[in-house]
Amino acid sequence: MTPYTDLAREKGILTWDALKSYIAALPYGRTSNPKDALSVLQDGRGTCSGKHAYLACYALENAIPHVRLMVSLFKMSAESTPKIADVLTHFHLDYIPEAHCYLLENNVPGDYTRPGKFFNDFEKRILETHELDPEKAAEQKTALHKAYMKKWLSEMFLPYSFEEIWRIREACIASL
Template sequence: MFDFILISEKSISKKFQKLEINSFSEAMKFIKNLPYGRNSNRENFLLVLNEMKGTCSSKHALLKKLAIENQKAEVKLMLGIFRMNGKNTPKIKNTLNEFNLDYIPEAHNYLKIHNQIFDCTTSNSSELNFVNDLILEIEIQPSQVIDFKVEFHKNFLNDWIKSKSFSLEEIWIIREKCIADLSS
């Protein structure tokens, strides 16, 4: 597995080192085991470590910034759109059924290193949960998980709903209900 020792003297590396986490693989394992939850400020990725929780966006953006600090360009931050359905995300099955949807396109962040996907969203996250339902993926930078990700996702949904009987606002509300289902 890809790994490196945290040698940077910059803030994110120092924060991990204070937690006695000295390698990238240890950092990924630590982040993966933190609970899923939105942070109080989406723009401050260090809150993942301060609040001991994070989303796919904040957790993977933090890990990408850690890789940048340690000059490891092979660690890529990815934005994928996948078909989120009752099979790959069982907690949302009832919500999808309520609105008569087979799936809803969801934006997801993860890392890609030498073409291998790493999903550190939750302790049981795996690329197997979404890779077979992946519609598209692009590489992004950490700052893009804030506004760009939402706009990219909404633009994708706008095209997708043309064949559905929902407005973007209605689909976004259904999507938020699905995300709430994941936190319960």
């Protein structure tokens, strides 16, 4: 079975490079089923985790070598992401840890989240990086992100519970 390849072919996408371009051009947005990477092409949109999980699954199906799905936790600040400035200011935060997925292809980062989105936009603010299983990307990314946020909260002595800081993070994402 090759569901990722079959779905791409149904859309008229026949090459790896064409698929990467197609995925990057899809609108940014959560899919109807974030745990199923197939929903990216089915819904015609995706987040960084869904888009890159789809690409990584396609690469596995087609034995495209040296493609790895990665997630980095980084400092998302008003400087790096101006649209979240009001939220951070309101909660007296300089930054909030955010998780971002991308591919490493032959050890070169490739970010297909949206056109013009590049790994080097956040590379200097990375806190830690992990490899993900493409079939479990959504769950693994969320678990790593939440674990990091809990550790960060305890180290920073912030006046927020985990639930509150996660809601603040969601408000930042909504402002994008």
